[in-house]
Amino acid sequence: MKNAKTAAKQAIAEASPSQLIEARIRELGGWRGATLARVRTLIREADPDVVEEVKWRKPSNGMLGVPVWEHDGIICTGETYKDKVKLTFAKGAALPDPAGLFNSSLDGNVRRAIDLHEGDRIDAKAFKALIRAAATLNASSRAGARPRKKA
Secondary structure, three states: OHHHHHHHHHHHHHOOHHHHHHHHHHHHOHHHHHHHHHHHHHHHHHOOOOEEEEEOOOHHHOOOOEEEEEOOOEEEEEEEOOOOEEEEEOOHHHOOOOOOOOOEOOOOOOOEEEEEOOOOOOOHHHHHHHHHHHHHHHHHHHHHOOOOOOO
16 A cells, blocks of 8 residues: 555656646546636637646645646636635736626735636636736736846
8 A cells, every 4th residue: 555655646746737737637526627627728728828837735735736827927826625616816906807707806906816616607708818818917027027136
């Protein structure tokens, strides 16, 4: 039994971020896995250059971590809870949201989130527009950044 656990930990340690996200989706199963898989597909369709990462790997999230989608900085994270899939946009407060997708973390100065519960449907067109706007904002912020002076 110990060898199986060691082998599983080794496989997780060597997995790519995309493989870890796929494993997380399989582990979740049910509506949460399907929801995370759906938004992942929409993110990749909206921004083919998006980079998948996994952050905050710890025992409480099965060592598979939290899926993160980046393009010149974090676009959003995909956390899963018992009753929801939460998509937190790093610079959500600065993004236009004419469809009103943001429904959580509305009081913050920087972040905004979309909480998806069982049975919720997401407006694919509006969600993709939000992803593209976040990538554009990241790129413009990065382009406007000044190089740091060496001390």
